[in-house]
Amino acid sequence: MTKAITPPVPAPAAPEKQKFRLARYQDLALVPVIILLLVIGAVLSPIFLTPANLIAVLTQQSELSLLVLGQAMILIVGKMDLSLESTVGLAPALAVALIIPASAGGLDVGLAAWLALPLCILIGVAIGGLNGFLILKVGLSGFMVTLGMLTMLRGLQLAITEGKSLIDVPESFLYLGSTTWLGLPAAVWICIVCYAAGIFVLKYLRAGRSLYAIGGNSEAARAAGIRVDRVVWTVLIIGSVLAVIAGILMTGRLGSVAATQGEGMIFQVFAAAVIGGISLNGGKGTLFGALSGVLMLGLVEQILRLQGVSGFYIKASYGAVIILALIVTRFATGQKQE
Amino acid sequence: MSEFAAVARGVTKRFGQTLALDDVGIEVRAGESHALVGRNGAGKSTLVSVLTGMQVPDAGEVSFFGEPAPPVADRSAWRRHVACVYQKSTVVPDLSVAENLFINRQDLGGGLINWKRLRLQAAELLETYDVAVRPDALVSTLTVEQRQLVEIARALSIGSRFVILDEPTAQLDGPAIERLFDRMRSLQDKGVTFLFISHHLQEVYEVCQTVTVYRDARHVVTAPVAEMSKPDLIEAMTGEAGGLNVPSGDDRPSSAEEVLTVSSLSGDHFSDISLAATRGEVIGLAGSASSGKHEFAETVYGLRKPSAGSISVDGAAVRGGDVPAALRAGIGCVPRDRHHQGLVLDLSIAENATMSTAGGFVWPSAQRAAGSTAIASYDVKAAGPDQPVSDLSGGNQQKVVMARALAGDPSVLVLINPTAGVDVKSKESLLGVVDAQARRGKAAIVVSDELDDLRVCDRVLVLFHGRVVREFGRGWRDQELISAIEGME
Numbered sequence: 141m142t143k144a145i146t147p148p149v150p151a152p153a154a155p156e157k158q159k160f161r162l163a164r165y166q167d168l169a170l171v172p173v174i175i176l177l178l179v180i181g182a183v184l185s186p187i188f189l190t191p192a193n194l195i196a197v198l199t200q201q202s203e204l205s206l207l208v209l210g211q212a213m214i215l216i217v218g219k220m221d222l223s224l225e226s227t228v229g230l231a232p233a234l235a236v237a238l239i240i241p242a243s244a245g246g247l248d249v250g251l252a253a254w255l256a257l258p259l260c261i262l263i264g265v266a267i268g269g270l271n272g273f274l275i276l277k278v279g280l281s282g283f284m285v286t287l288g289m290l291t292m293l294r295g296l297q298l299a300i301t302e303g304k305s306l307i308d309v310p311e312s313f314l315y316l317g318s319t320t321w322l323g324l325p326a327a328v329w330i331c332i333v334c335y336a337a338g339i340f341v342l343k344y345l346r347a348g349r350s351l352y353a354i355g356g357n358s359e360a361a362r363a364a365g366i367r368v369d370r371v372v373w374t375v376l377i378i379g380s381v382l383a384v385i386a387g388i389l390m391t392g393r394l395g396s397v398a399a400t401q402g403e404g405m406i407f408q409v410f411a412a413a414v415i416g417g418i419s420l421n422g423g424k425g426t427l428f429g430a431l432s433g434v435l436m437l438g439l440v441e442q443i444l445r446l447q448g449v450s451g452f453y454i455k456a457s458y459g460a461v462i463i464l465a466l467i468v469t470r471f472a473t474g475q476k477q478e
Numbered sequence: 479m480s481e482f483a484a485v486a487r488g489v490t491k492r493f494g495q496t497l498a499l500d501d502v503g504i505e506v507r508a509g510e511s512h513a514l515v516g517r518n519g520a521g522k523s524t525l526v527s528v529l530t531g532m533q534v535p536d537a538g539e540v541s542f543f544g545e546p547a548p549p550v551a552d553r554s555a556w557r558r559h560v561a562c563v564y565q566k567s568t569v570v571p572d573l574s575v576a577e578n579l580f581i582n583r584q585d586l587g588g589g590l591i592n593w594k595r596l597r598l599q600a601a602e603l604l605e606t607y608d609v610a611v612r613p614d615a616l617v618s619t620l621t622v623e624q625r626q627l628v629e630i631a632r633a634l635s636i637g638s639r640f641v642i643l644d645e646p647t648a649q650l651d652g653p654a655i656e657r658l659f660d661r662m663r664s665l666q667d668k669g670v671t672f673l674f675i676s677h678h679l680q681e682v683y684e685v686c687q688t689v690t691v692y693r694d695a696r697h698v699v700t701a702p703v704a705e706m707s708k709p710d711l712i713e714a715m716t717g718e719a720g721g722l723n724v725p726s727g728d729d730r731p732s733s734a735e736e737v738l739t740v741s742s743l744s745g746d747h748f749s750d751i752s753l754a755a756t757r758g759e760v761i762g763l764a765g766s767a768s769s770g771k772h773e774f775a776e777t778v779y780g781l782r783k784p785s786a787g788s789i790s791v792d793g794a795a796v797r798g799g800d801v802p803a804a805l806r807a808g809i810g811c812v813p814r815d816r817h818h819q820g821l822v823l824d825l826s827i828a829e830n831a832t833m834s835t836a837g838g839f840v841w842p843s844a845q846r847a848a849g850s851t852a853i854a855s856y857d858v859k860a861a862g863p864d865q866p867v868s869d870l871s872g873g874n875q876q877k878v879v880m881a882r883a884l885a886g887d888p889s890v891l892v893l894i895n896p897t898a899g900v901d902v903k904s905k906e907s908l909l910g911v912v913d914a915q916a917r918r919g920k921a922a923i924v925v926s927d928e929l930d931d932l933r934v935c936d937r938v939l940v941l942f943h944g945r946v947v948r949e950f951g952r953g954w955r956d957q958e959l960i961s962a963i964e965g966m967e
């Protein structure tokens with residue numbers, strides 16, 4: 141809903157019109173907030189508006205943004221996946237462990253190093269597929285299944301690595317995590333491409349629109365000929381794969397797979413999605429909105445950091461800021477959050 | 479090519495202990511409009527879900543134009559064979575009208591979605607049904623009637639040669655029904671076959687050639703419409719001889735004591751309406767969908783805030799826009815849309831029936847007892863008080879809403895389309911309940927277009943564009959009232 145067209149039917153009553161206008165720009169509701177944050181940042185710190193700082197913000201948020209992208213689609217389709225944060229750690233850890241020798245903390249399987257990337261993706265597909273199987277075919281509660289997976293996958297990573305970081309990371313990971321293309325880090329490019337594709341698919345393809353139909357009224361979607369289970373399953377798999385990509389980028393950027401890689405991210409993921417206007421009840425919100433949510437959180441975090449908030453307080457202030465951000469968006473968009 | 483557009487044979491479907499269809503069949507001849515009638519819970523909608531591949535029968539087979547039905551998973555194949563307006567709303571509220579109309583074919587065959595073209599096509603389609611909404615409005619902002627028309631327009635525009643309409647007219651007013659029938663007739667001329675379900679038997683005579691009657695999950699009779707008189711039809715549906723006997727309330731005693739006083743009330747879509755109801759009086763409110771009658775009734779019950787005027791019960795003022803206050807004052811209500819405002823579908827019959835009367839503590843045994851009483855007194859076809867309302871057939875859900883409205887023994891009843899989707903026999907008993915309540919000294923406002931509902935009223939007010947334009951005492955003639963409703967005078 142972007143361009144205005146002349147109404148070909150009799151003009152409706154005024155209130156309806158107004159309501160509609162508001163709804164049309166809901167998507168952009170966070171843009172003024174983001175601009176405001178940029179201004180605040182610039183006032184508080186002279187280096188805030190430098191390209192280096194802004195690129196740093198984008199890079200820091202790139203991994204989170206991929207998780208949010210996946211989660212947003214899963215939420216729109218009316219489900220949720222808590223296990224994404226463990227996938228971020230397990231997939232690279234497992235792939236790396238299958239490649240490196242036992243002396244470096246691996247499993248001594250000795251697969252070829254070029255297999256690292258495909259292997260990771262495959263692990264993501266398997267995790268998303270398993271979640272989908274348990275939720276859709278066995279009929280278990282999505283919340284509980286993915287909460288269980290969250291714990292299990294993290295535990296699996298600890299078991300494989302014996303709680304240690306894996307530092308012998310394949311070249312391909314390091315390359316993706318550190319190189320820049322045309323002045324922007326590869327990670328940022330990857331996010332841009334993923335979001336552009338997601339926004340396009342969810343707006344211009346029938347398959348993408350079916351996410352909204354399913355989340356809004358799945359019986360109606362079924363009646364309209366949509367293969368509900370298949371779409372939900374696909375979305376769950378895509379979500380896991382995006383989490384894996386986030387994990388690869390994180391591994392490459394840090395040069396190792398920590399046993400706690402991704403831990404605690406799920407809170408930020410949900411916060412960014414809800415701030416961005418995604419409904420936890422499904423069927424509502426856009427990926428552009430979700431992206432604005434991510435950027436908003438990133439700017440706030442950077443402002444706090446540049447202000448030199450002490451490490452002991454940063455977590456508390458971060459939590460408080462998220463709640464504050466929820467309040468701000470609640471009033472900026474004029475919509476109740478679900 | 480077979481002479482039958484759709485054939486079902488030996489279909490049996492069981493839900494837990496409920497046998498919804500018991501070895502039934504139907505043969506819908508290509509090119510005809512075939513009516514399917516039966517009492518609430520007879521299994522009509524269950525047959526529809528089997529015929530559209532939404533549910534797999536326990537036994538039996540379905541074929542379209544001689545071809546066996548596709549496997550259930552192949553949704554697009556089903557959609558090529560049959561289009562359907564389900565009894566339960568199947569629009570997605572948070573999507574635009576245009577997208578709902580073309581759901582799962584938004585690309586109009588092009589691969590990519592062209593939103594502008596989609597909106598234009600939607601606008602064209604809406605125009606044929608005279609629905610005055612913008613194609614880019616969200617469906618959640620539409621009225622019940624507009625939503626229903628969107629569903630109908632969608633089903634008829636898919637281009638299937640076999641179309642099922644499950645109670646499409648229950649939520650529509652007179653002119654909209656006429657437009658639907660015109661559309662059906664012209665499609666039928668082009669060779670489209672219809673299976674049409676309705677509790678308004680006169681509609682069966684108006685648009686259908688053949689009628690099939692189901693009773694208690696079984697097939698009773700299939701015959702040309704011309705050979706079935708209305709009493710025959712009712713006898714086939716109920717299994718008892720004898721026509722219909724809607725209470726008219728002619729001999730109801732009247733009283734001078736006012737219960738409900740509404741003075742110069744204004745609000746959404748209506749203005750300056752005054753009305754006084756005395757004990758034992760039943761007042762009908764008629765008018766087209768845009769007349770403001772629903773909004774007026776909803777304001778009286780506190781679902782909407784009035785912009786001016788006052789409401790009082792037994793002389794005490796009732797706070798506007800406050801449902802609990804209205805309940806405390808003794809106003810009970812059957813809201814317009816049972817799915818939206820009437821029921822919590824996942825909760826049990828007992829819970830729904832006692833929802834507005836439950837005190838601080840809910841004793842399960844008392845609740846179950848109240849549920850059982852409701853089932854018995856409103857003739858609900860259900861497995862028991864613990865059954866979730868979502869399992870009930872549409873008409874039986876409506877009866878639960880009625881039970882809830884009356885649960886607190888209110889002194890004023892506001893009933894909006896109280897018999898929507900209710901079968902002829904149950905309609906008689908529900909209207910009998912209204913009559914009995916009036917005889918006990920209650921006052922009632924019945925908002926409806928159905929002449930049968932209005933016959934129980936002592937007087938009928940006709941609204942047009944938010945104002946009362948005519949008032950009829952008892953003994954109005956049908957034609958007179960209909961033209962007043964349509965604003966033709």
Ligand SMILES: Nc1ncnc2c1ncn2[C@@H]1O[C@H](COP(=O)(O)OP(=O)(O)OP(=O)(O)O)[C@@H](O)[C@H]1O
Pocket residue numbers: 493494496497498516517518519520521522523524525565859860868869870871872873874899901
């Ligand atoms: N999902 C379900 N679970 C349990 N029982 C069901 C379910 N769906 C339908 N039933 C039962 O099956 C029977 C037939 O229901 P159906 O909806 O087909 O009736 P109907 O003829 O369409 O009635 P109405 O005229 O009221 O719409 C009813 O007794 C109903 O309670």
Ligand SMILES: [Mg+2]
Pocket residue numbers: 522523524565644871872873
């Ligand atoms: Mg039905």
